[in-house]
Amino acid sequence: xxxxxxxxxxxxxxxxxxxxxxxxxxxxxxxxxxxxxxxxxxxxxxxxxxxxxxxxxxxxxxxxxxxxxxxxxxxxxxxxxxxxxxxxxxxxxxxxxxxxxxxxxxxxxxxxxxxxxxxxxxxxxxxxxxxxxxxxxxxxxxxxxxxxxxxxxxxxxxxxxxxxxxxxxxxxxxxxxxxxxxxxxxxxxxxxxxxxxxxxxxxxxxxxxxxxxxxxxxxxxxxxxxxxxxxxxxxxxxxxxxxxxxxxxxxxxxxxxxxxxxxxxxxxxxxxxxxxxxxxxxxxxxxxxxxxxxxxxxxxxxxxxxxxxx
Amino acid sequence: xxxxxxxxxxxxxxxxxxxxxxxxxxxxxxxxxxxxxxxxx
Numbered sequence: 001x002x003x004x005x006x007x008x009x010x011x012x013x014x015x016x017x018x019x020x021x022x023x024x025x026x027x028x029x030x031x032x033x034x035x036x037x038x039x040x041x042x043x044x045x046x047x048x049x050x051x052x053x054x055x056x057x058x059x060x061x062x063x064x065x066x067x068x069x070x071x072x073x074x075x076x077x078x079x080x081x082x083x084x085x086x087x088x089x090x091x092x093x094x095x096x097x098x099x100x101x102x103x104x105x106x107x108x109x110x111x112x113x114x115x116x117x118x119x120x121x122x123x124x125x126x127x128x129x130x131x132x133x134x135x136x137x138x139x140x141x142x143x144x145x146x147x148x149x150x151x152x153x154x155x156x157x158x159x160x161x162x163x164x165x166x167x168x169x170x171x172x173x174x175x176x177x178x179x180x181x182x183x184x185x186x187x188x189x190x191x192x193x194x195x196x197x198x199x200x201x202x203x204x205x206x207x208x209x210x211x212x213x214x215x216x217x218x219x220x221x222x223x224x225x226x227x228x229x230x231x232x233x234x235x236x237x238x239x240x241x242x243x244x245x246x247x248x249x250x251x252x253x254x255x256x257x258x259x260x261x262x263x264x265x266x267x268x269x270x271x272x273x274x275x276x277x278x279x280x281x282x283x284x285x286x287x288x289x290x291x292x293x294x295x296x297x298x299x300x301x302x303x304x305x306x307x308x309x310x
Numbered sequence: 311x312x313x314x315x316x317x318x319x320x321x322x323x324x325x326x327x328x329x330x331x332x333x334x335x336x337x338x339x340x341x342x343x344x345x346x347x348x349x350x351x
Contacts, residue, residue, distance in 0.1 A: 026339045033325075033332040040321035047317045060316055132346045142338055150331045288335060289328055296327040297320070304316040 003082055005192040006075030007160050012185025013075075013287070014164020015177055017255065019139060021281035024129040028247065028278060030231065032285025035251030036293040037227025038070035042220040049212060056212060060308065062088060064301045066213055069096045070220030071290035072103070073253040076157060078196070080294050084301065090200035091210045095217035103257045106218070107249055108265060110225040115245050119233070120269045122244040126277050136169040147292065154295030161291065225249045228282070243278075250279035253290040259283040 022028060046063035050056055058066070065085035068077050069092060077096040081089045099106065111120075140162035147158040167177040228248030236242050246265055250258040259279035266273045311319075 023339060023343065026336055026343070029332050029336040029339070030329075033329045036328050037325065040324050043320055044314070044317045047314055051314070060313055060320075063317065064320065129343070131343075135342045135346045138342060139339070142342070143335060146334055146338060147331070150334060151327065285332065285335075289332055292331045293324060293328050296324050300320055300323050300327075304320060307311055308313060308316055 003079055003156075005188050005195065006078045007156055008184060008188040009075045009192065010157050010160040011164040011167075011180050012188070013255075014140070014161040014166075015168050015181035016185070017161075017165060017284055017287065018168075019136070019165065019284050020129070020131055021277045022284050023131050023135070024127060025124075025278050025281045028251075028281035029285045029288075030235070031228050031248045031251030031282040032287070032289035033251070034231030034248060035224045035228035035282075035286055036070065036289050037231075038220040038222065038224030038252075039067045039290075039293050039297070040070075041067075041223040041227075042070050042216055043067035045219050046216055049216070053212075056209060058209075060305055061085060061301055064297045065092060066216050067220065068092075068294055068297060069099065069213075069217040070224050071253055071294055072096070072100055072221065072224060072258075073287065073290040073294070074100065076253075076290050076294040078192070079157065080298060083298060087204060088209070088213065090196055090205055091213045093196045094200075095213050099217050099221050100254045100257070103221070103252070103254045104261050106221050107225050107258065107261055110222055111229055111246050111249050111262075111265060114226060114229045114233075117269060119245050120265065121273065122242050123270070123273050124244055124247070124275050124278050125241070126274070133169070133171070137166065140165040140169065143288070147295075151292050151295040151299065153298045154291050157291045157295070158288070161287070221252070224252045228252065244273075244275050247275055247279050247282050250282040251286045251289065253283075253286040255283045255287060256280060258286070 043063045050058045061084035065081040068080040081092040144159045144162045148155045228251040229245045232245040232248030246262045250262045262279040263276040
């Protein structure tokens with residue numbers, strides 16, 4: 001049941017998500033990939049911490065489950081944690097959702113540290129794309145098929161995310177669309193919170209492991225942001241059309257919080273600078289990227305554990 | 311192979327997989343946009 005709740009939430013998220021900003025600036029897709037760096041860096045950090053404090057005793061699967069906090073995506077974190085570290089589902093979920101709501105506090109200092117004032121003032125052209133209805137209907141179907149070929153384990157989450165989006169774009173099932181984005185999402189979030197909360201027994205929750213997960217979750221979000229910003233700066237070295245590096249930070253999945261923060265910071269530097277739509281494009285790409293990252297981890301980790309000898 | 315090496319493999323394969331998937335999605339979006347412009351002419 002724990003695995004079905006995230007899937008239902010994804011129908012709601014899909015119904016809420018508008019992928020048009022991504023169609024207007026398709027290259028934002030790359031930031032959705034770069035901002036997943038924190039996931040993999042955190043897995044290494046967990047394993048490094050294990051070497052320093054062997055009493056923590058994290059296995060590779062548990063390290064992967066903690067790293068996925070960097071997906072900045074509650075449902076994905078729950079799916080991976082429930083398969084790899086059922087006893088850590090409670091702490092991982094609490095930490096993932098806590099840091100998602102703390103994005104406005106975590107991201108700005110990291111962005112400021114990695115960018116200059118001039119870079120934060122870069123303006124970007126936004127061409128309002130006139131996207132046809134059939135394109136928006138074919139998109140969720142095509143993405144589900146492609147995700148099934150590239151990362152089969154992602155089909156549960158990507159498929160339902162795209163099903164929710166299809167309800168939105170089809171335009172002929174308004175009652176289902178409204179139910180998915182309001183009632184379904186709200187009820188399932190409530191039930192999920194209660195179910196996860198019930199797994200947090202005091203003797204398993206009040207431990208040093210929970211504290212370490214709290215610290216590692218912060219590492220994941222910081223390096224997600226850094227990955228996105230530094231990738232944008234790398235692209236700027238080769239590209240004629242400069243990208244405002246802050247947009248890279250919006251590549252995390254926390255939608256729409258991350259894109260709003262980027263816009264607020266851009267406006268603080270230059271009141272005439274509007275990069276909200278580009279940031280929203282990177283943000284929705286991050287939603288796809290985080291699910292793909294989660295499913296790749298689900299697919300590869302058991303194979304690596306076998307290579308390690310069980 | 312020790313556990314740190316396994317972690318590095320996971321990082322390399324994971325980032326490669328995410329970038330590859332999103333590049334394919336990018337090409338798909340570009341293709342849809344091109345098709346939609348072609349049909350409107």
